[in-house]
Amino acid sequence: MKRSIxxxxxxxxxxxxxxxxGIAWAKAYSAAKESSKSxxxxxxxxxxxxxxxxxxxxxxxTYPDPAVVDESTKFVPIKLNAEKDADGIRLAKKxxxxxxxxxxxxxxxxxxxxxxxxxxxxxxxxxxMEKAATVLSDKAKYQTALAANPNDSDAMLGLAGVYxxxxxxxxxxxxxxxxxxxxxxxxxxxxxxxxxxxxxGYQNASDLDKAIPFFKRAIDPAFPTxxxxxxxxxxxxxxxxxxxxEAIPYLKALLDMGKEADQYRDQAKQMLAxxxxxx
Numbered sequence: 001m002k003r004s005i006x007x008x009x010x011x012x013x014x015x016x017x018x019x020x021x022g023i024a025w026a027k028a029y030s031a032a033k034e035s036s037k038s039x040x041x042x043x044x045x046x047x048x049x050x051x052x053x054x055x056x057x058x059x060x061x062t063y064p065d066p067a068v069v070d071e072s073t074k075f076v077p078i079k080l081n082a083e084k085d086a087d088g089i090r091l092a093k094k095x096x097x098x099x100x101x102x103x104x105x106x107x108x109x110x111x112x113x114x115x116x117x118x119x120x121x122x123x124x125x126x127x128x129m130e131k132a133a134t135v136l137s138d139k140a141k142y143q144t145a146l147a148a149n150p151n152d153s154d155a156m157l158g159l160a161g162v163y164x165x166x167x168x169x170x171x172x173x174x175x176x177x178x179x180x181x182x183x184x185x186x187x188x189x190x191x192x193x194x195x196x197x198x199x200x201g202y203q204n205a206s207d208l209d210k211a212i213p214f215f216k217r218a219i220d221p222a223f224p225t226x227x228x229x230x231x232x233x234x235x236x237x238x239x240x241x242x243x244x245x246e247a248i249p250y251l252k253a254l255l256d257m258g259k260e261a262d263q264y265r266d267q268a269k270q271m272l273a274x275x276x277x278x279x
Contacts, residue, residue: 026078029087036108044075054119065122071129153183169201192226224260244275
């Protein structure tokens with residue numbers, strides 16, 4: 001019994017120490033690959049550039065967060081300059097990284113498993129990391145469920161989220177549309193999550209004309225969390241498309257929301273100021 005208690009205490013101290021020290025970034029990509037092979041963990045690559053302001057904000061606000069630090073222990077994290085590091089240049093070209101920050105989760109054979117594009121506040125980033133850690137097992141679980149019941153709308157929506165995050169966005173959209181026709185009211189939140197996931201997938205692929213309609217479908221007054229995410233995402237899309245006037249109503253609606261919008265509030269204020277100046 002005493003040995004078990006001591007082991008638990010040591011584990012708690014180890015986690016606390018990891019939080020205090022922050023994310024344990026690997027020093028070299030070769031070492032990260034070896035660690036991935038030996039542990040079975042995915043490599044988490046943060047692609048950045050010296051001029052990227054949102055990269056610096058990610059470093060300052062998101063990476064020090066305790067929940068993000070805890071999630072990082074599930075991976076082999078490494079930061080690569082996409083314009084200066086040899087491995088960064090090679091991998092950015094291989095995975096067609098053209099916006100920063102971009103965070104990829106790959107296996108030791110350099111197969112893409114999960115992708116995060118752009119800045120995200122700590123809570124959203126930690127949730128994305130949780131998804132990255134389980135995406136392969138989730139895919140198998142949902143596929144098994146659908147094999148047993150082809151009309152399992154929750155499994156469709158779960159698998160749609162997996163496809164959206166791994167680049168098969170058209171398949172994700174197809175599954176989401178199928179699920180929307182049969183999902184009950186109890187699955188509404190999951191359906192809105194899937195709309196946002198598909199929107200993210202298209203946005204990450206720079207297909208903004210397809211992304212925006214899915215984000216718009218995720219806005220529902222009864223689901224403020226999904227609605228807040230959808231509104232900030234729509235606003236980003238319109239600004240990316242050089243249509244600042246179209247972003248303004250969504251930013252104002254977001255700022256009029258309650259606590260569910262708090263994590264986006266500062267970002268939305270900055271975006272609204274830029275949009276009102278014309279971009």
